[in-house]
Amino acid sequence: MAKKVVATLKTATGKSYAKVIRMVRSPKTNAYTFAEEVIPSDSVQEYLKKK
Secondary structure: OOOOOOOOOEOOOOOEEEEEEEEEEOOOOOOEEEEEEEEEHHHHHHHHHOO
């Protein structure tokens, strides 16, 4: 039987996390790739502003 995993990004301390997926262009091939990171929810806007 398969187990279902629920709420793996949330800890018992109450701090919530968000998975951020960003498109990044490769300088060599000019193709887009996806960069995924798990960061705290309160710093999502700061992360998206930086390049």
